[in-house]
Amino acid sequence: MIEPDWSHYRAFVAVLREGSLSGAARALGLAQPTLGRQIAELERNLGAALFIRSPRGLVPTDAARDIAPHAEAMAAAAGAMMRLASGGTDGASGVVRVTASDIIGAEVLPALLGAFRRAHPAATIELALSNRVEDLLRGDADIAVRMVRPSQQALVTRHIGAVSLGLYAHRRYLEGAPPLRSLATLARDHALIGFDRGTPFLREMLTRLPLTRDDFALRADSDLAQLAAIRAGFGIGFIQHGIARRDPELIPIFPGEIGFTLDMWLALHEDLRASRRLRLMMDHLAAGLAAYVAQSQP
Amino acid sequence: MIEPDWSHYRAFVAVLREGSLSGAARALGLAQPTLGRQIAELERNLGAALFIRSPRGLVPTDAARDIAPHAEAMAAAAGAMMRLASGGTDGASGVVRVTASDIIGAEVLPALLGAFRRAHPAATIELALSNRVEDLLRGDADIAVRMVRPSQQALVTRHIGAVSLGLYAHRRYLEGAPPLRSLATLARDHALIGFDRGTPFLREMLTRLPLTRDDFALRADSDLAQLAAIRAGFGIGFIQHGIARRDPELIPIFPGEIGFTLDMWLALHEDLRASRRLRLMMDHLAAGLAAYVAQSQP
DNA sequence: TCGTAGATATACATATTTGCATGATCGAGC
DNA sequence: GCTCGATCATGCAAATATGTATATCTACGA
Numbered sequence: 001m002i003e004p005d006w007s008h009y010r011a012f013v014a015v016l017r018e019g020s021l022s023g024a025a026r027a028l029g030l031a032q033p034t035l036g037r038q039i040a041e042l043e044r045n046l047g048a049a050l051f052i053r054s055p056r057g058l059v060p061t062d063a064a065r066d067i068a069p070h071a072e073a074m075a076a077a078a079g080a081m082m083r084l085a086s087g088g089t090d091g092a093s094g095v096v097r098v099t100a101s102d103i104i105g106a107e108v109l110p111a112l113l114g115a116f117r118r119a120h121p122a123a124t125i126e127l128a129l130s131n132r133v134e135d136l137l138r139g140d141a142d143i144a145v146r147m148v149r150p151s152q153q154a155l156v157t158r159h160i161g162a163v164s165l166g167l168y169a170h171r172r173y174l175e176g177a178p179p180l181r182s183l184a185t186l187a188r189d190h191a192l193i194g195f196d197r198g199t200p201f202l203r204e205m206l207t208r209l210p211l212t213r214d215d216f217a218l219r220a221d222s223d224l225a226q227l228a229a230i231r232a233g234f235g236i237g238f239i240q241h242g243i244a245r246r247d248p249e250l251i252p253i254f255p256g257e258i259g260f261t262l263d264m265w266l267a268l269h270e271d272l273r274a275s276r277r278l279r280l281m282m283d284h285l286a287a288g289l290a291a292y293v294a295q296s297q298p
Numbered sequence: 299m300i301e302p303d304w305s306h307y308r309a310f311v312a313v314l315r316e317g318s319l320s321g322a323a324r325a326l327g328l329a330q331p332t333l334g335r336q337i338a339e340l341e342r343n344l345g346a347a348l349f350i351r352s353p354r355g356l357v358p359t360d361a362a363r364d365i366a367p368h369a370e371a372m373a374a375a376a377g378a379m380m381r382l383a384s385g386g387t388d389g390a391s392g393v394v395r396v397t398a399s400d401i402i403g404a405e406v407l408p409a410l411l412g413a414f415r416r417a418h419p420a421a422t423i424e425l426a427l428s429n430r431v432e433d434l435l436r437g438d439a440d441i442a443v444r445m446v447r448p449s450q451q452a453l454v455t456r457h458i459g460a461v462s463l464g465l466y467a468h469r470r471y472l473e474g475a476p477p478l479r480s481l482a483t484l485a486r487d488h489a490l491i492g493f494d495r496g497t498p499f500l501r502e503m504l505t506r507l508p509l510t511r512d513d514f515a516l517r518a519d520s521d522l523a524q525l526a527a528i529r530a531g532f533g534i535g536f537i538q539h540g541i542a543r544r545d546p547e548l549i550p551i552f553p554g555e556i557g558f559t560l561d562m563w564l565a566l567h568e569d570l571r572a573s574r575r576l577r578l579m580m581d582h583l584a585a586g587l588a589a590y591v592a593q594s595q596p
Numbered sequence: 597t598c599g600t601a602g603a604t605a606t607a608c609a610t611a612t613t614t615g616c617a618t619g620a621t622c623g624a625g626c
Numbered sequence: 627g628c629t630c631g632a633t634c635a636t637g638c639a640a641a642t643a644t645g646t647a648t649a650t651c652t653a654c655g656a
Contacts, residue, residue: 046383085344
């Protein structure tokens with residue numbers, strides 16, 4: 001076996017993402033025959049067929065699926081290096097890539113990132129919404145906002161505080177629903193919104209509450225989907241207080257009687273600690289999120 | 299900024315490792331001017347100087363040091379893909395890369411790996427000795443033998459058992475040393491061998507023993523160095539029972555009175571779970587290590 | 597049934613990259 | 627002070643990769 005040309009892995013990732021040589025060629029700004037030849041040579045060098053050619057595109061083989069995560073890791077690393085280089089000898093300029101859970105990224109971060117951008121117009125910000133913690137180690141992102149303590153070594157972490165969640169429902173839902181009697185009868189009388197499979201962490205949380213998975217009328221692992229369902233008047237579910245309180249139509253249910261808290265953490269790869277613009281972003285997020293945490297108490 | 303040709307990152311890693319264009323060229327099987335031009339273009343594309351040229355070689359700049367870990371990650375991923383591809387559609391053939399702490403790798407694994415090789419002659423085995431846990435996530439290795447529970451998600455783990463350690467000394471040392479009186483006077487009368495900075499985990503272990511760092515006459519973080527020192531008759535130190543009992547010249551010191559245990563774990567990246575040869579190796583190691591653990595009880 | 601859109605494969609001229617040979621520079625050691 | 631050995635830089639011919647244009651195939655829809 002011959003070590004393949006690394007640029008062919010770039011072609012491989014593009015074909016994998018786009019599903020066709022032509023699409024990958026467009027994405028990379030190359031010609032379609034070029035990609036065809038690069039993939040062919042990659043297959044020759046690795047000694048394995050990676051795609052089944054068809055007139056509809058290229059279908060990855062098992063071998064391709066095996067190596068795909070590593071190729072994606074290469075792409076992530078390459079992206080990280082470009083971000084690093086874009087900052088030059090480090091002013092506030094350059095790209096900062098932030099990853100967060102979808103709900104934080106959609107409801108809390110936009111305002112904070114906007115303020116950062118106004119303070120540092122030379123900065124470019126990328127926001128990636130995902131719950132995968134390994135993103136930082138792989139270089140998929142520079143800074144992560146997480147609701148679990150990042151356990152990886154090689155990560156610099158910063159504890160922001162505890163965010164509390166409580167039950168809320170939209171005013172529209174409550175108008176047409178039976179009266180709220182007691183916590184014990186809640187699941188019987190009302191449409192509850194909760195987690196489907198959930199993360200191990202959240203599942204543990206649920207065991208401390210007087211609710212089980214079967215009590216939920218709508219189960220979704222996406223926080224955003226749950227929030228949207230509550231806002232749409234589907235029923236009753238958990239929302240972070242800081243988010244719910246912005247909307248006067250969202251009514252707290254049994255406040256003080258039921259709820260739980262999540263710790264919020266910021267994490268940074270230790271290799272990036274020296275970067276000035278990342279430290280600026282880190283400080284800005286820490287301050288903004290701390291303010292958010294303060295608004296999120298029961 | 300232009301996205302650099304990924305193959306130039308390969309050149310970058312080689313230059314970083316070898317310290318010169320000529321050396322990198324030899325390592326990669328390319329010509330020295332080729333490497334020079336590739337590095338030059340990488341610098342142009344990233345918009346940053348990566349090396350200071352000198353007649354003695356190339357010295358990396360800060361920018362180079364910033365991106366170096368990511369480039370190394372690319373190299374690790376590329377290596378992982380080659381290993382995966384070498385296994386083909388998965389018989390028992392191909393490369394298996396195992397990482398373990400140095401002492402396990404030197405004292406316990408060789409016999410196990412030899413047996414595996416005899417059972418599966420088509421397999422090639424690589425053994426990397428290191429205590430870094432992130433190796434698996436980066437793709438530096440396929441299977442890890444660790445003495446701490448791997449915490450990363452995306453890792454499939456398997457608990458082997460608890461290995462016990464006790465104090466041992468070589469017969470030669472004891473012949474010329476003062477008599478063994480009591481545990482309390484051990485540090486005063488004898489040359490003790492222990493950890494220097496140690497891992498956080500081992501440091502915590504030490505707090506449970508009636509010994510402190512200052513009691514050690516020889517401090518080394520390398521388990522192998524400690525073992526060698528004990529075998530050479532330097533003094534008294536901790537050895538895993540299973541290793542010490544193979545050598546009748548190694549005499550247990552206060553057996554049953556002092557010691558501690560370490561849990562042994564096998565870990566595999568979840569992306570590799572499907573590979574047949576890795577499962578074979580995993581099962582083989584699990585069985586062999588379990589036998590070793592059985593011999594390592596107090 | 598036929599035409600269209602989108603896909604992969606092939607042919608050939610053109611760019612680009614590579615390797616070899618050579619020159620230039622610096623430090624170590626006698 | 628000089629040579630030796632190592633390095634990086636440069637010029638030029640050959641090998642290689644790329645792009646354009648074209649042919650071919652298949653699914654989809656009028």
